């Protein structure tokens with residue numbers, strides 16, 4: 421990653437803390453942009469801000485511990501005031517593709533439990549149509565090849581079992597991820613609904629109608645997009 425891309429991510433990630441208020445419980449998303457949010461949040465906590473975070477991945481939990489952001493259990497009754505998360509693609513309706521980092525299921529659970537969702541991205545993630553990145557789909561390992569075949573019959577141009585260093589990538593939930601390319605997606609809500617009908621699919625990386633604001637890190641500053 422170039423220094424310029426990293427700077428854009430830093431700008432977007434840090435800006436998001438402006439929405440955080442004392443006493444809030446915050447959903448902490450995953451990825452290298454949210455890293456900057458968590459780092460900045462740690463500085464605010466060190467200065468006396470009282471918040472609690474709910475991490476959406478083991479990696480995020482590690483960053484929260486590293487920067488001194490207090491965490492709370494995500495259990496029945498936990499209400500989130502705000503969630504801050506990254507994305508792989510954001511379209512003009514604020515629909516998202518997520519899951520590039522493999523944390524889509526926990527991210528979706530955390531984001532869905534929050535009153536507000538802010539997405540932090542560098543400007544390369546803002547697209548006019550979702551699809552080029554591909555759709556990560558988390559599937560149960562048992563019978564995954566059968567699930568893969570069903571998905572590939574749904575107009576998928578290419579489908580790949582995610583690997584990491586030549587080993588099958590296993591999510592924080594013990595599942596596999598299929599990276600599926602459908603070309604440009606005309607109706608993300610329909611595609612998501614169809615994929616969810618396939619037995620073996622746990623969740624898709626299509627996040628529809630969840631986002632309130634998008635913070636875009638640019639070369640010359642930061643832009644806040646509101647619905």
Ligand SMILES: O=C(CO)[C@H](O)[C@H](O)COP(=O)(O)O
Nearest residue numbers: 451452453506519520521523
């Ligand atoms: O969805 C995600 C992980 O599952 C990430 O939020 C997404 O991949 C963006 O990551 P980054 O900020 O590193 O570009």
